[in-house]
Amino acid sequence: MNADPMPGLTMTNGRDLWRQFCRAPVAMAATMIIVLIVVGAVFAPWIAPQNPFDPAALDLSNALIPPAWMSGGDHHFLLGTDDQGRDVLSALLYGTRVSLAVGIGAVVFAAVLGIASGLLAGWRGGIVETLVMRLADVQLTIPAILIALMIDALARATLSPGRHEEVALGVLIFAIGIADWPQYARTMRTGTAVQKTLGYVRAARIIGVKPITIVLRHILPNVLTSVTVLATLGLALAIISEATLSFLGVGMPPTTPSLGTLIRVGQNFLFSGEWWIVAFPSLVLVIMALAVNLLGDWLRDALDPRLV
Amino acid sequence: MTRFLAQRLLQAAAVMVLAALIAFLLFNYVGDPVSNMVGQETSLADRLALRERLGLNDPWLWQFAHFVGHAVRGDFGISYRLQRPVSDLLAERLPATAELVAASALFAIFTGVPLGIFAAVRRRSPVAHVLSTLSLVGVSLPTFVIGMGLIYLFAVTLGWLPSFGRGEVVKVGWWTTGLLTAGGLKSLVLPALTLGLFQMTFIQRLVRAEMLEVLQADYIKTARAMGLRGRTIIFKYALRNAALPVITIIGLKLGELIAFSIVTETVFQWPGMGLLFIQAVSFADIPIMAAYLLLVGFVFVAINLVVDVLYLAMDPRLRAGAIP
Numbered sequence A: 001m002n003a004d005p006m007p008g009l010t011m012t013n014g015r016d017l018w019r020q021f022c023r024a025p026v027a028m029a030a031t032m033i034i035v036l037i038v039v040g041a042v043f044a045p046w047i048a049p050q051n052p053f054d055p056a057a058l059d060l061s062n063a064l065i066p067p068a069w070m071s072g073g074d075h076h077f078l079l080g081t082d083d084q085g086r087d088v089l090s091a092l093l094y095g096t097r098v099s100l101a102v103g104i105g106a107v108v109f110a111a112v113l114g115i116a117s118g119l120l121a122g123w124r125g126g127i128v129e130t131l132v133m134r135l136a137d138v139q140l141t142i143p144a145i146l147i148a149l150m151i152d153a154l155a156r157a158t159l160s161p162g163r164h165e166e167v168a169l170g171v172l173i174f175a176i177g178i179a180d181w182p183q184y185a186r187t188m189r190t191g192t193a194v195q196k197t198l199g200y201v202r203a204a205r206i207i208g209v210k211p212i213t214i215v216l217r218h219i220l221p222n223v224l225t226s227v228t229v230l231a232t233l234g235l236a237l238a239i240i241s242e243a244t245l246s247f248l249g250v251g252m253p254p255t256t257p258s259l260g261t262l263i264r265v266g267q268n269f270l271f272s273g274e275w276w277i278v279a280f281p282s283l284v285l286v287i288m289a290l291a292v293n294l295l296g297d298w299l300r301d302a303l304d305p306r307l308v
Numbered sequence B: 001m002t003r004f005l006a007q008r009l010l011q012a013a014a015v016m017v018l019a020a021l022i023a024f025l026l027f028n029y030v031g032d033p034v035s036n037m038v039g040q041e042t043s044l045a046d047r048l049a050l051r052e053r054l055g056l057n058d059p060w061l062w063q064f065a066h067f068v069g070h071a072v073r074g075d076f077g078i079s080y081r082l083q084r085p086v087s088d089l090l091a092e093r094l095p096a097t098a099e100l101v102a103a104s105a106l107f108a109i110f111t112g113v114p115l116g117i118f119a120a121v122r123r124r125s126p127v128a129h130v131l132s133t134l135s136l137v138g139v140s141l142p143t144f145v146i147g148m149g150l151i152y153l154f155a156v157t158l159g160w161l162p163s164f165g166r167g168e169v170v171k172v173g174w175w176t177t178g179l180l181t182a183g184g185l186k187s188l189v190l191p192a193l194t195l196g197l198f199q200m201t202f203i204q205r206l207v208r209a210e211m212l213e214v215l216q217a218d219y220i221k222t223a224r225a226m227g228l229r230g231r232t233i234i235f236k237y238a239l240r241n242a243a244l245p246v247i248t249i250i251g252l253k254l255g256e257l258i259a260f261s262i263v264t265e266t267v268f269q270w271p272g273m274g275l276l277f278i279q280a281v282s283f284a285d286i287p288i289m290a291a292y293l294l295l296v297g298f299v300f301v302a303i304n305l306v307v308d309v310l311y312l313a314m315d316p317r318l319r320a321g322a323i324p
Helices: A014-022 A025-042 A088-124 A126-140 A144-158 A161-196 A199-206 A211-247 A259-266 A276-303 B002-029 B033-037 B044-054 B060-072 B086-121 B126-140 B143-157 B182-215 B218-225 B230-268 B273-282 B286-314
Strands: B170-172 B175-177
Touching: A014 A025, A014 A276, A025 A088, A025 A276, A088 A126, A088 A161, A088 A211, A088 A259, A088 A276, A126 A161, A126 B002, A144 A161, A144 A211, A144 B230, A144 B273, A144 B286, A161 A211, A199 A211, A211 A259, A211 A276, A211 B126, A211 B143, A211 B230, A259 A276, A259 B143, A276 B126, A276 B143, B002 B060, B002 B286, B086 B126, B086 B175, B086 B182, B086 B230, B086 B273, B086 B286, B126 B182, B143 B182, B143 B230, B182 B230, B218 B230, B230 B273, B230 B286, B273 B286
Parallel strands: none
Antiparallel strands: B170 B175
């Protein structure tokens, strides 16, 4: 019998992890940045100097003001304004909110779908396992971004513009989530198949615990560690995917822009010298993705040095 | 081995049928093909006649077979917006995408592999630390942000390189190439860097990880103990064994280059198939979307098959029948 609960996975308890965390300055810095961004996004309506999507709050005479520290800057508009007199900082805060919402939504969707199918495949084995894992194999041969792009492109091409604006957020979460489920399913299946053979599962079966209870109450918590790493790194990927799709014009519409939409709209100003309209959204996007990646990288090393 | 190949062929066929089915559904059921072909004043009777003539009243399986038959012969219908055969449009755009993808792939491989080897062999050197930090930054940089940054630096600020288009192109048969003119080559630099940078960081990380693992193997220690030269050990013994998974994954990453060429072509207004596709999306030009989907699906399937066969050819253990 295999004594190692999961090959290559060193079980770490919460207190060990916390102690390791306190000794990792990079991970702490990354977490601080993430917390800062999340707080800014969640409380955007209260923090932002103006509501950037309320036409009544915009004044065209404030258009194209550079950041406050440059000559011609205005301290009311810390990061400058765009061509419609919209405060860039406010647009950023609201945009980050949308980007995070799609990113987290997509990761949760992908994880739930992947975990459920992985558990099912690992527990039942046989034909169910073959079907689920073959489907995952086939999907993995196509780049995730292309699958998400196709789904979004279809939605964009078939729905009327008004209807598309209403459902864009949901479509994005679905598209990115669907594109990412196979990874979770693979990890879960391997974990579940190993756990199934262990003593505690057999004991639970013998005393007549219902299978669904065994899977959800006993196996799931034991295989969830590896999914944590996948989900963290997946969040960075989902945020970047969302930005890419919105940049291509198949993601969030300009009426509720994400960071990607802001960059798409602002890219034309790159040539006319108003760099701040596009530079700040890009900077926030990269910092956010980098912080999440750094945290995920650290988490992977801390939980399981061999998981690639 | 035969079973392995048969399985892969079956998988490839499954992907192609799925792609064809989606393309077909798009083509026939999204919007009304008839109203896309006729004018406002066409009478209902004429429309019904056209429906009948186009075979839109046939059983759907028959229509699907018909669609596949046409697609196999390169007939994807006529673009709604441009009013030209889709196959002509794709053929025109193919060279631009092919040259962009090839240039990025070469750049990614010829910088990523040496950097990865270096980072593994001298893994305690400060340069290796900088490399591993940079590669994490690399995977966090979205392609379009890299592209815009390069445009701002090299095109807007310094004015060294063009920021859009292919520059001057030369016709060689039906193929248009930008590789033979100075302007064409200059235009290629920024898009190829943009598209290749992400894969370069990825390849560097992968080569480093594989090399580190191989360098710890017993046979490398033996070679060291025997006093073989460092270079012989690294290139002749270590790299060969590390190369196997690297080649497989690089092959698969070629598909990702094609996917992200859509993004790069949009940033640089590069007149390739990706740009054609994205423009088709905003005009709901279904025939182009369907054709692109099929073509890309076919390229992926082909790449995957080639990689599988290469894997078989390179790993003697697989040929002996020990299939993982």
